[in-house]
Amino acid sequence: MRTGQRTPWCAATALAACLSVTASAAWAQSGPRVTAQLSTGVAKLGSTVSVEVVVAGVKDARLADVPRVDGLAVEGVAGPSVSVSQEWSNRRRTISRSISWKVVLRPAAVGEYTIPPMRLTVDGGDLFTRELTLKVVADMHGMELGYLELAERPERVHEGQPFVVDLRLGWDLGIDQKVNMANLVLPWWGELPGTLEVDSPTAATRSKLIQVNLNSSGRIDVRDLGRQEVRGRPFRVLQLRRTFVATRPGPLSFPESFLEFGFVGSGFFDTRKETYHVGFPAFELEVAPLPEEGRPLDFSGAVGSVRALASVDRRDVDAGDSIKLSVEWFGDANLEFVEPPDPSRMEAFDRFRLYGTTDRFSGDRRRVVYDLAPISAEVTEIPALPLSVFDPAAGAYTTVATEPIAIRVRALENASALAAAEGSNARTLALTDIQTAPERSSAARGPGAGAIGAAALSVVLAWLVARAAVRRGGDPDSERARARRGACRRLARDLRDAPSAGRQAAAVHRFLAARTGRAPEAWEGGDPVAFVRRLAVEQAGPPPEDGARELADVLEELEVRHWNGDDAPLEVARLIATAQRAMEGGF
Known part of the structure; x- marks a missing residue:
């Protein structure tokens, strides 16, 4: 089984742009997506366990094969159940059709069971679920010695809004010297349909990273928080923190999670094993849709709490000179997926030329540098740059704008042709002072003062036009x-x-x-x-x-x-x- 698999970055980037436009609904074309979730990763002998199989983004599907596993009896298969929902995908609002089944299993003995991939026939082709691991125990020991809970989880978010799953796990400090094995059993890991996992901002902490087992077949980094008080007793506490973005409305289910911990050793003739289990119950998170009412036409796709800061590399320039406007948006929002504002489409920036941008995202900050050039000496400031945002706390759309920045733009001497060159795409030169009539005298003479002045003016004007051309066309040797x-x-x-x-x-x-x-x-x-x-x-x-x-x-x-x-x-x-x-x- 592939554990800890990150959700595709390509899908994450598609979310950014699709949130920025409003389009008619269409069937999703990004390909079918299959998930399989156990209702629990650790079951008590005598109980039943279910596997929910979901295939999304298809018109027709059939659960073709449920592999038989020794010791696991298939008590029934319910379904198919069809549901239709809207989600953001491939730069547009799409309708996603999901088909699901529930396979009920009953274990016959204590042990660890590997459930092979189940085969589905999807739109004429075959797809497979991932391999699943189920642990069956005679009794659940460890509730008093172990610790597993969610320190941070919202009960309701909006689509596009980041949310954090902060899992705390550990054991009584009195048995810490004996514990040499820890295994997190998370049936939902990598199997949360309608979500994207994104990088969590790095917290300023001195705690170290250690590795624990994940779903009995992989390893994952967790942060060692050291000694902490739990239920009035000292515990060794670890932290697994992940950030997700919800991509579609509806309930989001997290099956029951478990921590298995204890001692495993081997001798000459046998293997010693003393393990405990502590669980956290299943829960659901409600994902609310973004409201259609009041949605601006220029909605950027930003969902959350956002602030903005702007700065420039210089404030005193000549007309046509470059000014680097750096804008940084930060806060608890999906800034990784936002469509930044485009000054070239704003009336407030009609006296500027935009030559390009650089875009960077790091942690919880999105930084865009705009290469702007004022084309008139009448410009006295860089206008505010607005970003349309949905604020979940207020339940409404709002605008987050930078502050205007005062600048001074100096007119270029003898630059009458600059405005014409900047005002159109044609690379022409208005030479209004050149005399074309021949001189009356036939005597050969050297260039006069007027000719020298005209030549000098021509050089200056030609330089200005060439400069504008380079601005627009770029340096061919760059x-x-x-x-x-x-x-x-x-x-x-x-x-x-x-x-x-x-x-x-x-x-x-x-x-x-x-x-x-x-x-x-x-x-x-x-x-x-x-x-x-x-x-x-x-x-x-x-x-x-x-x-x-x-x-x-x-x-x-x-x-x-x-x-x-x-x-x-x-x-x-x-x-x-x-x-x-x-x-x-x-x-």
Whole structure:
């Protein structure tokens, strides 16, 4: 069994953009997703245990095979049960159809049972659940010696809102010297449909990390909090803290969890084992939908509590000079998935040119640096930059804006042509002071003062136009320009060394980053079609979408193979041909 598997980053990035647009519902196309959850990972002999199998994102499915396990009797299979829900997926609001079954098992003896993957026939193909492990004990000992509880969990969140599962576990300090084994039994680990696991902000703490067993087949890092008082007695306490983002409304179920701990040793003739079990009951978390009423057209997808700070690298510039505006959003929100505001689409920034952005996310902070240039000496400040946010505490949409920043813009001398050059995409020069009439005298003379002045003026004006052109077109010898030209060659090299669909997808993301100037992470779940459509707004004619659509299909196929299949790679020649057609279509 693959334990501790992280939810695909590509799906995480898709959530960001889909929250930023409102579109008609359509059937999800990101591929079927299969989960299997035990009702408990540790059962008392004589009780029954159920396995809930759910396949989402499909129109038709059948539970084709429930493997037989010695000592586990199948008492019944209930289902199929069909449910339909809305969720954010692939940059749009989608309808997800889920089909579920409940398999009831009764163990016949004490021991540890491995339940092989169950086979499902899904839309004409086969998919499999993960392998499950069930431990059956004669009695539950350890409730007094062990400790397992959730220190932090909300009872209700909104879709798109991050929430924390803070699990505390441990045992009585009096037996700490004897304990050499700890196993967390979490049936919900990696099997929470409708969620994305995201990185938790790193807490400032001196506690060390240690490893414990996870679901009897893997290892996981937990934080050692040391000695703490539990029920009036000293305990050794460990912490497992994870942050999730809910992607769809409805109840989110966490099955019963257990901590198994104790002593395991081996001698010449036998194995000594003294273990205890302590559990935490199953619970549900309600995920509420984002309200349609009052949702702004420019909703960024941000859900939570957000604050913003802005700064600039300089405040005194010439018209046309670059100013780096750094904006940092921080707080308890899904900032990793937010669509940052675009000043080039705002009327307040109509006297600025936007030459590009850099985007970084770290912990609980999202930082975007905008390369802006004021084009008029009449500009006296950088306007406030607004971000549309849904505040769960208030239950309403709000706007978080930076403070305006005062600047001084100096007009360039003899720059009458600058406004015309900046005001249109045509790279033309208005030379209104050049005299075209020939001189009357036929005597050869050296250049006069007027000619010298005109020549000097021409040089200045030509320099200004060339400067504007470089601003718009970029330095052809810059690192970014070289990376853009060599993107296809690097893609071919990377694909030769990519043995899996996941590695191929990462290579394509780096190719797109080099061609567009965006970070590779921004293309994990990014929409190539939306990108070329955005180019259509900025260019005279819309670029063709065929290449972008083909690229989007290839990326989706790689993601499905990586996360839901055998991770088999695609043909390298097909990927390179797709990349070349995408370049012809605007990339």
